[in-house]
Amino acid sequence: MTYAFDYKNVIRKFPGFQLGPINLNLEPGMVMGFIGPNGAGKTTSIQCLMGLLKADSGSVTIFGRENDPNKIDWKYDIGYVGDAHVFYENWSGLKNLNFVSRFYPNWSDKLAEELANRFDIQLNKKAKELSTGNRVKLSLIMALAHSPRLLVLDEPTSGLDPVIRTELLDVLFSVLENGERSIFYSTHIISDISRIADELAFISNGKIIRRSAKDDLLDEWRSVSFRFAGKLPDLPSIIQHQNEGPDHKLICSDQYAVTDILKRTGIENIQVNRMTLEEITVQILKGSKNG
Numbered sequence: 001m002t003y004a005f006d007y008k009n010v011i012r013k014f015p016g017f018q019l020g021p022i023n024l025n026l027e028p029g030m031v032m033g034f035i036g037p038n039g040a041g042k043t044t045s046i047q048c049l050m051g052l053l054k055a056d057s058g059s060v061t062i063f064g065r066e067n068d069p070n071k072i073d074w075k076y077d078i079g080y081v082g083d084a085h086v087f088y089e090n091w092s093g094l095k096n097l098n099f100v101s102r103f104y105p106n107w108s109d110k111l112a113e114e115l116a117n118r119f120d121i122q123l124n125k126k127a128k129e130l131s132t133g134n135r136v137k138l139s140l141i142m143a144l145a146h147s148p149r150l151l152v153l154d155e156p157t158s159g160l161d162p163v164i165r166t167e168l169l170d171v172l173f174s175v176l177e178n179g180e181r182s183i184f185y186s187t188h189i190i191s192d193i194s195r196i197a198d199e200l201a202f203i204s205n206g207k208i209i210r211r212s213a214k215d216d217l218l219d220e221w222r223s224v225s226f227r228f229a230g231k232l233p234d235l236p237s238i239i240q241h242q243n244e245g246p247d248h249k250l251i252c253s254d255q256y257a258v259t260d261i262l263k264r265t266g267i268e269n270i271q272v273n274r275m276t277l278e279e280i281t282v283q284i285l286k287g288s289k290n291g
Helices: 042-050 073-077 093-101 109-119 132-144 162-175 214-220 255-264 277-290
Strands: 005-014 017-026 031-035 057-062 078-081 150-154 182-187 199-204 207-213 222-227 238-244 247-252 271-274
Touching (some): 005 042, 031 042, 078 132, 093 109, 199 214, 214 277, 247 255
Parallel strands (some): 031 182
Antiparallel strands (some): 005 017, 005 057, 199 207, 238 247
16 A cells, blocks of 8 residues: 555654654545654654654655655645744735745645635735734645645644634634545644544654554543452453542443453443543553653
8 A cells, every 4th residue: 555654663863862663654535643742752753754854764755755855746745734834924925825836836826715715814914914823824725725645734723722723623624524635633732633533643752652543542442430349350451440449440441341341240330431532642641651
């Protein structure tokens, strides 16, 4: 299979920090959330993907082509939006778009205009006059107007208030809902990607600690409560266990295996509660620190 991107044994070393080895890929048309705390290596990973940082070892390919910074063909397949939005500040939004359009053979002025209308942004304003939210919107138009097959988002809504962030993401997700693009969305704001992600990759201390389908996490992780005064059997997939006397509360990553054993042990009145993606993420990242 030709992946939208494919990291193979990527390592990048810095004083006091090492990224990798990273092995991670994304199938075409899929959406991956890239989740981790600040300083975990998300941005460094993306810089290696974009060819902005050279890995010390390993390789990265984009739709089967090596991301050689001296070649341009693979760059046409990528649209990128980061947390810094850089423009010619005294130029209007439209002039900025016209300048960027020269670098992309597949650029569509019609698509750029449609996106501007959907984002409700006035392109006649100078970049320096745009609000933070509208600067993000302008960056997204730049990233999408050449119809890239892979959209890379690195904390694009960082610093926006929740109302503006939700409004912006509603429009962005509606633009992308046809599922034709692959999306790699790096963030620590779980709510931003929970609606569209097909799978999630978690990174901590420069290492990928878990990769799972989002639906599998939501289906399998549970908080389980019960009363039992005897000795508990060994239980699989226990992430956390608290008890006060006979009152037990577990967090597990395989509810079916755990409840099956509890029932066979003779325990009744087992309370099984769903967990949010945010709660699951906290437990996964907390586990990486404890480990």
